């Protein structure tokens with residue numbers, strides 16, 4: 043794996059926020075390299091900066107210092123619109139709170155990620171349907187968010203994250219809002235699907251059992267990455 | 270279809286429902302404004318057209334006058350009728366007389382018309398009842414309906430007419446004998462100023478009363494193309510020397526026509542406020558929706574959306590509401606106006622005021638005229654106003670930073 047270009051590599055990423063009580067230095071210097079198809083878990087206390095790190099490596103947030111490469115490309119040297127476009131087809135996101143669009147049904151929610159980066163073809167519909175079937179929502183294609191349980195919503199979000207065949211999935215505490223059993227199921231799906239699709243995964247989680255199931259396990263502490 | 274248009278449509282017309290409550294209320298707001306505008310403007314056009322029609326019919330398209338007596342009207346008429354643009358040309362004379370009926374005096378304008386020509390500029394028969402133009406001779410007179418009413422006159426009554434010329438005789442101590450004339454018909458143009466203060470006699474009688482000899486006061490002209498009046502009058506004044514001058518019916522009624530236009534414009538600005546108010550509620554609802562959808566905006570950013578495109582989601586909603594509301598409003602207005610007579614009739618029935626339908630009579634014949642220019646202005650205004658309503662929410666949405674939006678609780 044070491045000779046292939048990393049999907050993601052960051053060097054010395056730093057981020058501080060101006061708060062009401064002065065500057066909060068969240069990340070001091072974070073180095074993170076993810077190889078193609080590799081899964082990495084990141085644990086850390088609440089407020090350690092895990093979410094902030096995900097936003098930095100997806101270039102949703104600009105670092106104060108440090109370098110960021112996506113598939114060998116220096117991201118910070120590119121325009122904002124290049125970053126937005128590339129983010130759309132290079133990465134997929136799974137959030138703690140699902141974020142489905144309430145006016146759309148499950149299938150449309152999956153396909154919206156496709157619409158953002160290009161035209162929706164019959165093949166895309168086929169893939170979206172297959173992904174929803176794969177996450178066990180065969181009978182729920184036309185249900186809207188309101189008509190789905192929390193676990194079902196997160197499965198839709200999973201299919202949405204995968205529809206564009208991204209090289210990397212960023213998952214921010216994806217089971218945080220789910221009960222233990224449902225959380226287990228969703229996590230199984232996430233790990234199996236990223237494995238099947240050969241997609242790299244950066245998984246932020248509190249759950250040590252889930253964290254153990256990735257290739258590498260990292261801790262974020264005092265603004266730096268620790269093994 | 271760009272994804273932001275897709276999302277704008279989905280927010281207005283979500284999957285599994287016909288439309289969102291917000292879309293319904295907003296579209297109805299714009300629809301009502303557009304419908305009322307179209308109905309009011311088109312009815313005003315209708316009334317305006319009737320008034321203009323009356324003005325043309327009582328004045329003729331163009332009049333040629335000198336401000337003095339014209340002694341050789343035949344030559345003038347011959348020249349005019351040789352012009353291919355001219356349809357009819359009639360000589361006329363006009364003045365004031367003292368008209369008395371059973372010791373009740375009045376001072377109407379008297380118009381002498383040439384009854385010998387077959388083609389008439391003024392379609393008198395359209396206005397007269399109790400007689401026709403053929404009944405008019407040198408012993409008879411047509412009286413305006415308002416004047417007839419105030420004097421208590423009817424067809425067959427006899428009136429006495431004194432002309433200013435007779436006053437000269439009075440000064441010379443001659444015996445003063447009025448002309449006694451029989452009322453051959455009552456005319457009603459529906460135009461109060463004329464009906465209350467005008468009588469019509471033959472040109473020959475008028476020439477006699479005013480001692481004009483063969484002279485007349487002017488020539489009225491109808492053109493083959495009514496809309497060419499101004500052009501014709503301009504060309505005539507260019508090619509003829511003073512004191513000959515041409516006046517169009519438009520010049521003669523400038524003030525009234527100006528008031529008609531002013532009224533229509535004022536009504537437009539009053540009613541457009543319905544759409545303005547609707548647009549404020551659109552802006553307000555869209556702003557609320559931006560706040561409610563903050564996390565979705567963050568999600569779209571994470572999925573590769575540009576701020577500009579996120580703005581489009583909301584701007585397009587204003588535009589779509591404008592287009593759908595305008596279409597619905599026009600359809601509503603056309604339908605309402607097409608069934609206006611039935612509507613008034615049914616209303617009278619429901620309210621058991623069938624008898625009052627007589628009073629409604631004028632209303633049943635509500636005149637309507639659609640003008641493409643009005644419809645375009647109304648449609649464009651409605652669409653522009655509702656699009657503007659979406660711009661502030663769009664700007665707010667575009668300014669949201671995805672990472673902040675995603676953290677929004």
Ligand SMILES: Nc1ncnc2c1ncn2[C@@H]1O[C@H](COP(=O)(O)OP(=O)(O)O)[C@@H](O)[C@H]1O
Pocket residue numbers: 059060061066068086087088089090091092093094095673
């Ligand atoms: N936009 C922001 N402005 C100010 N402070 C922020 C902002 N975003 C995050 N922070 C702060 O950064 C720290 C790390 O937050 P976060 O990355 O969400 O932690 P984690 O995901 O590990 O729980 C927190 O103390 C939080 O208050």
Ligand SMILES: [Mg+2]
Pocket residue numbers: 092093094214
């Ligand atoms: Mg977090």
